[in-house]
Amino acid sequence: MFRNGLEPWHIAVMVVVLVLLFGSKKLPEMARGLGKSMRILKAETKALREDDAPAETANATAASQAEPVRPAVEPIVVTKVAEATKPTTA
Template structure:
């Protein structure tokens, strides 16, 4: 049934309809916008893959980076005396 779903004459008719609907001035602008969005999508997916790659290498890298960080010493926080709880003699 859909053996040859999209034939060359189908594409020609689709292009003709697009030109009639949007005009010849809008189509290059739309193509530029589509190209820019595709480049952004490609760059973002590449960045996501690079972010996931170090996590997949194992915990040895994360342990080495944690050893390089200086240890943070905990601080003691003292609570101020509540003025209502003090009694006057």
């Protein structure tokens, strides 16, 4: 059905519609604005990746050097009293 979804004449029609909607003066400004936005987005995602990488390695190092976590409440060991110690009624 959509074997050749985007042919050259589709692109030509889209360009004509864009020029009619926005005008030839506005399109270069919009393209510059989109380019700046993409550069900012790329720089921010790169900064986020760089911030996450040292934090992950620092957490892994701290976790390997930390003491084992102890439970807040010590478990109570319950033992049953043997049946032999109960008094028997005869």
